[in-house]
Amino acid sequence: MTALSVRDLKVHFPAGKGKVVHAVDGVSFDIPEGTAFGLVGESGSGKTTAALACARLVEATAGEVRLGETDITTLAGDAMRRARRDIQVVFQDPYASLNPRERVGAIVRRPLDLMKVGTPAEREARVDELFATVGLRPDQKALFPHQFSGGQRQRIGIARALATHPKLIVCDEPVSALDVAIQAQILNLLARLKAEMGLSYLFISHDLAVVQHLCDRIAVMYLGQIVETGSRREIFTSPLHPYTMALISAVPSPETGLAGSERIRLQGDPPSPIAPPPGCRFAGRCTFATDHCRKVAPVLTATGGNHAVACHRAQDAEVAAARNALVQGAPSG
Amino acid sequence: MSAPLLSVRDLEISFRLGTEETAVVRDLSFDLGEGETLGIVGESGCGKSITALSLLGLVPNPPGRVSAGQILFQGQDLVGASEEQLNRIRGNEISMVFQEPMTSLNPVYTVGEQIAETARVHFGSSRAEAWDRAIEMLKLVGIPSPEQRAHNFPHQLSGGMRQRVMIAIALVCEPKILIADEPTTALDVTVQAQIFDLFRELQDKIGAAIILITHDIGVVAQMTNRVMVMYAGRKIEEGPVSGFIRDPRHPYTRGLISCIPRLSMSPSDMPDPLFEIPGVVPAPRELGAPGCAFAPRCPHAMQRCRVQDPALSRIGEGRAVACWLEEEVAA
Numbered sequence: 001m002t003a004l005s006v007r008d009l010k011v012h013f014p015a016g017k018g019k020v021v022h023a024v025d026g027v028s029f030d031i032p033e034g035t036a037f038g039l040v041g042e043s044g045s046g047k048t049t050a051a052l053a054c055a056r057l058v059e060a061t062a063g064e065v066r067l068g069e070t071d072i073t074t075l076a077g078d079a080m081r082r083a084r085r086d087i088q089v090v091f092q093d094p095y096a097s098l099n100p101r102e103r104v105g106a107i108v109r110r111p112l113d114l115m116k117v118g119t120p121a122e123r124e125a126r127v128d129e130l131f132a133t134v135g136l137r138p139d140q141k142a143l144f145p146h147q148f149s150g151g152q153r154q155r156i157g158i159a160r161a162l163a164t165h166p167k168l169i170v171c172d173e174p175v176s177a178l179d180v181a182i183q184a185q186i187l188n189l190l191a192r193l194k195a196e197m198g199l200s201y202l203f204i205s206h207d208l209a210v211v212q213h214l215c216d217r218i219a220v221m222y223l224g225q226i227v228e229t230g231s232r233r234e235i236f237t238s239p240l241h242p243y244t245m246a247l248i249s250a251v252p253s254p255e256t257g258l259a260g261s262e263r264i265r266l267q268g269d270p271p272s273p274i275a276p277p278p279g280c281r282f283a284g285r286c287t288f289a290t291d292h293c294r295k296v297a298p299v300l301t302a303t304g305g306n307h308a309v310a311c312h313r314a315q316d317a318e319v320a321a322a323r324n325a326l327v328q329g330a331p332s333g
Numbered sequence: 334m335s336a337p338l339l340s341v342r343d344l345e346i347s348f349r350l351g352t353e354e355t356a357v358v359r360d361l362s363f364d365l366g367e368g369e370t371l372g373i374v375g376e377s378g379c380g381k382s383i384t385a386l387s388l389l390g391l392v393p394n395p396p397g398r399v400s401a402g403q404i405l406f407q408g409q410d411l412v413g414a415s416e417e418q419l420n421r422i423r424g425n426e427i428s429m430v431f432q433e434p435m436t437s438l439n440p441v442y443t444v445g446e447q448i449a450e451t452a453r454v455h456f457g458s459s460r461a462e463a464w465d466r467a468i469e470m471l472k473l474v475g476i477p478s479p480e481q482r483a484h485n486f487p488h489q490l491s492g493g494m495r496q497r498v499m500i501a502i503a504l505v506c507e508p509k510i511l512i513a514d515e516p517t518t519a520l521d522v523t524v525q526a527q528i529f530d531l532f533r534e535l536q537d538k539i540g541a542a543i544i545l546i547t548h549d550i551g552v553v554a555q556m557t558n559r560v561m562v563m564y565a566g567r568k569i570e571e572g573p574v575s576g577f578i579r580d581p582r583h584p585y586t587r588g589l590i591s592c593i594p595r596l597s598m599s600p601s602d603m604p605d606p607l608f609e610i611p612g613v614v615p616a617p618r619e620l621g622a623p624g625c626a627f628a629p630r631c632p633h634a635m636q637r638c639r640v641q642d643p644a645l646s647r648i649g650e651g652r653a654v655a656c657w658l659e660e661e662v663a664a
Contacts, residue, residue, distance in 0.1 A: 042521040043492065043521055044491075149613050151613065179376045179548065179614075180376065180548045180549075180550075180592060180593055181376055181588065181589065181592050181609075182613070183592070183593070184592035184593070184594075184607040184609050184610070185609050185611075187594065187607055188606045188607055188609060191606065206521055208522070208596055209593070209594040209595060209596040210594055212594065212596060212597065212600055212604075213594035213604050213607070214604075232602070233600060233602065236596075236597065236599070236600050237598060237599055237600075246523060247522060247523065248596065248598075250522040250523045250525065250526040251551065251596050252525075252526075252529075252549065252551035252552050252555040252556075253554070253555075253595070253596060254550050254553075254554040254578050254590065263526065265527075266527075268477060269493065269494070326598075327598050
């Protein structure tokens, strides 16, 4: 079964003077039930906008977002509210995403109240259960958000997201605001919940190591489009797109020490999403770009397994050599 | 060995919390040599940033103050130095790049003016000279078409570009020491890599010593020569970076290194759970209790750890650690 199926999703924002920001520009992916799907890319790649559109916190300009059988982009009123039981969000900033004037027990109970799930007594019991699930004590329900640390607040955000027994949770950079030691606690919690409850995640992060740790499948976004997608193993044992390779090689690793010589360097900044260049959007920063790349946009093409890439040159010897250097030069295990 | 460029001796920084004064940094001593890169690591709330601020005489007073110790820069003690003396050193000799490129620039001046201002104040350059210097600096930090970009306001630049502007401001006067407090935390990995390339180039070019505050062990491994680990306001481990990565000795250091997910080029289908350091950093008002501050979170804590604070002891060439386990091993 597929928990979420996204087809040709577009999110465009007006930028004044008739200009349009192509934040998400034709994105398709499926999230099988019980799996975590990671969207990675630099800031401005459209990963957060795509995820918010999947939860319908941003309206899609075009395309389909199927949650189970239902296309939620066309739902209205009460039908949309009911659909929200199945898709919940954990936000990036645990300081800004909890109401400072509400007790945390009430924050976690709020989705149940709004969706009228069970009797009030059942809701209270559910809140106790949720607190225990995320590693908080039920007697902490009466406290306010400021009385908790960042990691504990993110646990509260996760408890709130779990309240209505959702099928899919959108996690928007859920650990990037946390300290390293606390990150590990929250990542382990998310992995445990996924295994125990069969949850699916749409997981947004700019941290490749975090995505690799938690996600079964990964899509790499660049300027509103998916440039490569595949299983965890496919993406990291054989990254096909030069942008994926550049991202991987930019991650500083404790083992490689003062590396950098074999790094695949990117030139400059991404182009403007208001007037994306014709041809491949990455061509302007790509070491391997040819005139063909600058003129004709490559399409996402399956290469076997779950792996697909949008690059004219992915299979060329020059790119393959850089890939081998990257994969073999890096530590294994 | 010649005298170090910077020598911090028994530094103590205290903050007034209500009626009581608590030391948030205690017994901190370290040296920084010319051209060296020192990494300071630890979780938030361990005293890294306030230590950095103290080197520039920027501890907010009140409620804070440097309550003991010396900060010797080329032999001159910066503790108790006059504002005038400090102003000669800030920017000229020691400068700082802050974590947040979004909030550290003035939104109502162009970036060119902000760089030029530094040149005018410190060199007494004319407006035209300072403007030329600003453009030169923008070029140095790798900003394309610097003549146009100098006329941009901060909001017109990306995060990576803003951080480069911050670095340009910090480097206008070619300081001897550059303090970078989590300079790339808000940035993408690709931009981070560019910023660090820039640091290395500048170090080669002007020979600055760098103090790099970070919680990213990968960054430490790539950028620094020597590492100092802080916990609850104290130095708990120090040594050359290679030993720090390969053979961390303090349980906190080991925890910090093993709790981060590592990028692997041959990932397994079912990753093991990450190592967790349970609990959180103690709050300032919990400091000063007897025993090792890390004991409540330490998997190896013994009876002795809860009553007696271990002192920093040498464990080999340039390495030191503050942990009772070392004595157990030695015995």
